[in-house]
Amino acid sequence: MKHVHLFLAFFRVGMLGYGGGPSSIPLVHKEVVDKYKWMNDDEFADVLALGNTLPGPIATKMAGYIGYRVAGVLGMINAVLATIVPTIILMIVFLTVLANYKDLPWVSGMSKAVVPIVGVMLASLTWDFFKKSKETLGWMYALMIIVASIILIEFLHVHPAIIIGSLLAYALLKKDKATKVEQPVERGVGL
Numbered sequence: 001m002k003h004v005h006l007f008l009a010f011f012r013v014g015m016l017g018y019g020g021g022p023s024s025i026p027l028v029h030k031e032v033v034d035k036y037k038w039m040n041d042d043e044f045a046d047v048l049a050l051g052n053t054l055p056g057p058i059a060t061k062m063a064g065y066i067g068y069r070v071a072g073v074l075g076m077i078n079a080v081l082a083t084i085v086p087t088i089i090l091m092i093v094f095l096t097v098l099a100n101y102k103d104l105p106w107v108s109g110m111s112k113a114v115v116p117i118v119g120v121m122l123a124s125l126t127w128d129f130f131k132k133s134k135e136t137l138g139w140m141y142a143l144m145i146i147v148a149s150i151i152l153i154e155f156l157h158v159h160p161a162i163i164i165g166s167l168l169a170y171a172l173l174k175k176d177k178a179t180k181v182e183q184p185v186e187r188g189v190g191l
Helices: 001-018 021-035 041-051 059-102 107-134 140-154 159-177
Strands: none
Touching: 001 021, 001 059, 021 041, 021 059, 021 107, 041 059, 041 107, 041 159, 107 140, 140 159
16 A cells, blocks of 8 residues: 555656646655655655755655655655656647647746746745744754855855755764763762
């Protein structure tokens, strides 16, 4: 049954993720975290950050990792196929239709309407992550990271993968230090 749910979850993402990888991220979140509860928000954020550091389409990378985590190698293959098959079918159908009707106003309106919808979906996901950062980082620290990231990306032209990788390394180091258990100090018995 896991494979059926895995296929359906990523098939829906593949069918409804019109607009590329960024538009599919909130859909993956909804399926993986909210509906099937295969991981929590923090784990999803880690998968998303890791997926953003690697080259290639984000939806297939996330599908591969989540599929592997849920059902092993067959789950990975299942999830990746469920993600790409709808895209292949829809591309063939849409390109055929759009080539025939590209000059009609409703077709150009449909293309323009996708941009704000994707923007709202990404803003909603970002806001959810920002609210959750209060529990782990605190508002001030999260805002400092956001502002520093914007400055580095927009004004200093640092590649986002470098920033994401640096933050991941920092988080891993911080987590490693936090999980180390101090050795108890033996106390001498007084006379």
